[in-house]
Amino acid sequence: MVRARVARLLATLQPSDVVSAAAAGADLIVLEEAISHGINAHVVLTIARDQFVKQSVNDAGPDWVARFEAVVDHVSTVEGCSMTESDDAPGEQWYLAAHDQLLARAEVLAAGRAIAALTVRPPEGEVPPSVTDNFAARAERMGLLVLSVDPRPASTSGVTAG
Helix, strand or coil: CHHHHHHHHHHHHCCCEEEECCCCCHHHHHHHHHHHCCCEEEEEECCCHHHHHHHHCHHHCHHHHHHHHHHHHHHHHCCCCEEEECCCCCCCCHHHHHHHHHHHHHHHHHCCCCCEEEEECCCCCCCCCCHHHHHHHHHHHCCCEEEEECCCCCCCCCEEEC
């Protein structure tokens, strides 16, 4: 369901670039769909790659690790794509600081063009607020259009703008 909604959104919007971390779940799905649609994909790893995999991919299983490696291989070898990698160790709440780096990379790549922040979460957010809710709030404070793909199977809203 999430993959189909993301695919439909990317096909409709036809962005030139997509910037994301590459965590298991929505991050990798968005990057995979961008790649399959011929959209330049950019991965931002705000901690060392091995630590990122340990913190954000391994626990989802070997299939997700293989998908991570395939995306990283693609963005590292295809012209127009990129990977930004830090050698930092994960500090406390490193993933929240990563939001600023993702948004900054998007601003550089956009070079003055419009930016939309895509989230995969219930449009009304979650209780308690999730890390994704935090990202959406940061993007909104920057004045960006925030689009939310609703991951709930029973949802009929699909995508909402906030």
